[in-house]
Amino acid sequence: MAEITVKDVKTGFIVDTPGGAKAYRTGDWRSQRPVYDQDRCVKCGVCYLFCPDSAIKIKEDGYVEVDEFYCKGCGICAKECWTGAFEMKPLGEEKK
Amino acid sequence: MGKRIGIEVSLAVSEAVKLCNTDVVAAYPITPQTHIVEHLSEIIADGELDAEFICVESEHSAMSACLGSAAAGARTFTATAGQGLELMHEAVYLASSMRLPMVMAVANRALSAPLSVWGDHSDVMAVRDTGWIQVFCEDGQEAFDHIIWAFRVAEDNRVLFPVMVHLDGFHLTHVVEPIYIEDREKVDSFLPPNRFPLPLDPKKPVSMGTFAPPVIYTEIKKAQEDAFQSIMPHIVECWEKFGKHFGRSYKPVETYRAEDAETLIMTMGSYGETASVAIDTLRAKGLKVGQVKLRLWRPFPFKELRDAVKGAKNLIVLDRCISSGGPGGPVASEVRSALYDEPVRPVVVGYISGLGGRDILPEQFEAMIERGIKDAAKGRTERMVILGARE
Ligand code: SF4
Ligand code: SF4
Numbered sequence: 404m405a406e407i408t409v410k411d412v413k414t415g416f417i418v419d420t421p422g423g424a425k426a427y428r429t430g431d432w433r434s435q436r437p438v439y440d441q442d443r444c445v446k447c448g449v450c451y452l453f454c455p456d457s458a459i460k461i462k463e464d465g466y467v468e469v470d471e472f473y474c475k476g477c478g479i480c481a482k483e484c485w486t487g488a489f490e491m492k493p494l495g496e497e498k499k
Numbered sequence: 500m501g502k503r504i505g506i507e508v509s510l511a512v513s514e515a516v517k518l519c520n521t522d523v524v525a526a527y528p529i530t531p532q533t534h535i536v537e538h539l540s541e542i543i544a545d546g547e548l549d550a551e552f553i554c555v556e557s558e559h560s561a562m563s564a565c566l567g568s569a570a571a572g573a574r575t576f577t578a579t580a581g582q583g584l585e586l587m588h589e590a591v592y593l594a595s596s597m598r599l600p601m602v603m604a605v606a607n608r609a610l611s612a613p614l615s616v617w618g619d620h621s622d623v624m625a626v627r628d629t630g631w632i633q634v635f636c637e638d639g640q641e642a643f644d645h646i647i648w649a650f651r652v653a654e655d656n657r658v659l660f661p662v663m664v665h666l667d668g669f670h671l672t673h674v675v676e677p678i679y680i681e682d683r684e685k686v687d688s689f690l691p692p693n694r695f696p697l698p699l700d701p702k703k704p705v706s707m708g709t710f711a712p713p714v715i716y717t718e719i720k721k722a723q724e725d726a727f728q729s730i731m732p733h734i735v736e737c738w739e740k741f742g743k744h745f746g747r748s749y750k751p752v753e754t755y756r757a758e759d760a761e762t763l764i765m766t767m768g769s770y771g772e773t774a775s776v777a778i779d780t781l782r783a784k785g786l787k788v789g790q791v792k793l794r795l796w797r798p799f800p801f802k803e804l805r806d807a808v809k810g811a812k813n814l815i816v817l818d819r820c821i822s823s824g825g826p827g828g829p830v831a832s833e834v835r836s837a838l839y840d841e842p843v844r845p846v847v848v849g850y851i852s853g854l855g856g857r858d859i860l861p862e863q864f865e866a867m868i869e870r871g872i873k874d875a876a877k878g879r880t881e882r883m884v885i886l887g888a889r890e
Contacts (some may be wrong), residue, residue: 407715407718407720409721409722409725411718411720412718412719412722414598414659414696414697414726415597415598415599415659415707415712416596416597416695416708416709416719416722417697417705417706417707418705418706418707418709419697419703419705421704421706424709424710426714436540466685
């Protein structure tokens with residue numbers, strides 16, 4: 404998106420590609436990220452339902468994974484996960 | 500054949516909307532605009548115009564409905580005044596940013612408090628920067644003509660901006676005038692059907708009015724502004740075509756007895772005619788005075804204004820609005836800015852008068868011009884000069 408110039412702007416800034424927002428990386432807003440502990444996960448899908456950016460995907464085996472392209476680090480998954488499988492950690496400290 | 504009839508200006512505006520085969524009217528009645536929409540609702544209810552009349556619950560909804568209607572490619576009209584225009588304010592920006600053509604008649608009215616339903620230009624100035632094409636009408640015929648003209652300009656695919664047609668509340672809206680009402684064939688042959696290039700269509704979905712983060716907002720706004728500033732030739736061309744077709748011509752800046760004038764008075768809207776009477780009287784007394792009428796308020800006609808005032812020593816600008824705590828009246832400030840870079844320019848003197856429907860009589864225009872000549876000789880005026888207040 405950063406490369407779009409004044410000349411590229413369509414009249415009325417109409418977006419004629421359906422689902423165009425898919426290309427928009429919400430992940431670069433993040434200052435913290437959810438760190439997932441699969442051992443605590445009971446595959447209930449609550450985090451998947453609550454994530455406002457649809458950044459959580461349910462894998463074939465029923466466990467979940469976070470799509471970094473969209474996860475904006477809001478912490479809602481960590482708040483809503485009732486087993487505590489997600490812990491929010493500031494960027495750079497995720498590995499600790 | 501069209502015919503010249505005695506008709507209230509508001510009703511003539513509605514007749515023009517009818518002749519334009521408008522598809523959708525969404526409006527909320529508010530003084531002094533009421534007669535326009537009242538008459539339109541009758542016209543539509545009587546089957547004289549095959550249109551959808553959307554009775555909304557506020558002006559904000561009126562503009563919102565118009566946005567949807569214009570986005571669907573329907574020919575769209577609304578009308579409002581004063582507080583109503585302010586209530587629709589945020590949605591007014593959307594129409595221009597989304598490049599949705601529509602026409603809005605504004606029956607200019609003062610703003611509260613104190614509550615006033617009478618005319619001045621405070622409502623206009625509050626929407627000055629919304630990116631709409633804005634024209635002022637001096638009499639009923641001009642109001643009738645400019646509705647038809649406005650649809651053609653707005654829907655021109657090289658333009659695609661909404662248009663406000665300003666007519667002074669009561670001074671125009673509630674006055675009965677002899678107006679030439681054109682016939683349908685003649686209007687049809689001037690105004691082609693609306694061909695909005697990207698209408699909402701389930702078969703070809705688009706998103707309008709989307710979100711823009713900092714990385715793209717500036718580019719979009721610049722694109723909009725470049726487009727807005729480049730439409731002047733099409734605006735002028737539409738007036739020329741209108742003149743050829745109907746025999747009544749208009750220009751962005753018009754003048755009256757201005758050639759060889761040393762002092763010019765600038766007016767916008769209905770007070771232009773009263774000022775002309777004063778000009779005639781002063782000319783008869785031997786004073787070299789003339790008049791400049793600003794018809795096009797947005798986009799501002801910089802070049803046309805400079806040409807019109809070239810050679811004059813003094814330029815008196817009448818504002819019917821206060822820019823609170825600012826440099827006087829909005830029109831005077833803009834005129835000053837527009838002329839500032841000219842190596843030779845008239846001294847600009849700004850006065851504020853005619854607020855909240857207060858009449859300005861021809862004698863008062865004469866006094867204003869005579870005072871303007873004296874003030875201009877001093878080189879400048881006080882910042883904010885409000886005339887006619889009892890002190
Ligand atoms: S809410 Fe918690 S337990 Fe439920 S699926 Fe998500 S991570 Fe697993
Ligand atoms: S932190 Fe927010 S955006 Fe990221 S996965 Fe959790 S709920 Fe979704």
